[in-house]
Amino acid sequence: MNEVRIDKWMWAVRIFKTRTIAAEACKKGRVMIGGVSVKPSRMIKVGEVLQVRKPPITFSFKVLALTERRMGAKLVPEYMENVTTPDQYEILEMNRISGFVNRAKGLGRPTKKDRRELEQFTGADFYESTDDDFDFDFDFDEDDK
Numbered sequence: 001m002n003e004v005r006i007d008k009w010m011w012a013v014r015i016f017k018t019r020t021i022a023a024e025a026c027k028k029g030r031v032m033i034g035g036v037s038v039k040p041s042r043m044i045k046v047g048e049v050l051q052v053r054k055p056p057i058t059f060s061f062k063v064l065a066l067t068e069r070r071m072g073a074k075l076v077p078e079y080m081e082n083v084t085t086p087d088q089y090e091i092l093e094m095n096r097i098s099g100f101v102n103r104a105k106g107l108g109r110p111t112k113k114d115r116r117e118l119e120q121f122t123g124a125d126f127y128e129s130t131d132d133d134f135d136f137d138f139d140f141d142e143d144d145k
Contacts, residue, residue, distance in 0.1 A: 001066050001067075001068075002045065002066075003043035003044065003045055003066070004043065004044060004066045004067065004068055005040065005041055005042070005043060005044075005068075006022075006026065006031065006033075006038055006040060006041075006042045006043070006044050006050070007019055007022040007023040007026055007040035007041075008022075008068045009044055009063070009066065009067065009068070010022040010025075010031070010050075010052070011070060012067045012068060012069055012070045012071060012079075013061075013067070013071070013076050013079050013080050014070070014071075014073060014076055015052060015059075015061065015080075022040070023040035025052065026038055026039055026040040026042070027039070027040065030052060030053040030054070031050060031051070031052050031053075032050065032051045032053075033048055033049070033050050033051075034049075035051075038050075044063055044066070045063070045066075046063055046064065046065060046066060047062070047063060048062075048063050049061065049062050049063075049083060050063070056091055056092065056095050057084070057088040057089070057091050057092050058084075058088060059082065059084045059088070060082070060083045060084045060085070061080045061081065061082055061083065061084075062080065062081040062083050063079075063080060064078065064079055064080055064081055065078060065079045066079075067079055097117075097121065
């Protein structure tokens with residue numbers, strides 16, 4: 001086997017969950033070889049490096065061996081090498097940390113864990129206030145009813 005379709009290979013080495021999703025990513029221009037978008041029918045060879053854009057980062061994989069059959073996760077390192085640069089992982093980590101700030105519409109109310117992460121991130125104790133911090137005096141007159 002000298003060549004394999006790129007969509008089959010990405011599905012087989014578990015980059016994508018289904019072959020349909022792999023083919024759709026190719027059609028949308030999210031899979032590139034040498035900076036050029038490829039079609040799902042593009043044949044790949046051993047030694048090529050592909051970039052797969054899964055927002056917010058771009059993963060890079062080097063083809064070590066070819067296969068058309070899906071395999072267990074333990075066998076994947078024999079067929080590909082992850083050569084993604086560390087700066088891409090930094091982007092992913094920053095996005096994960098700041099994810100609770102830019103919540104997508106419809107995700108609902110933040111959880112208690114989200115609140116604690118926000119407090120830890122900002123370093124502010126907004127929820128811990130005492131009566132000593134309260135400087136206002138209220139004058140309630142019973143006559144003003």
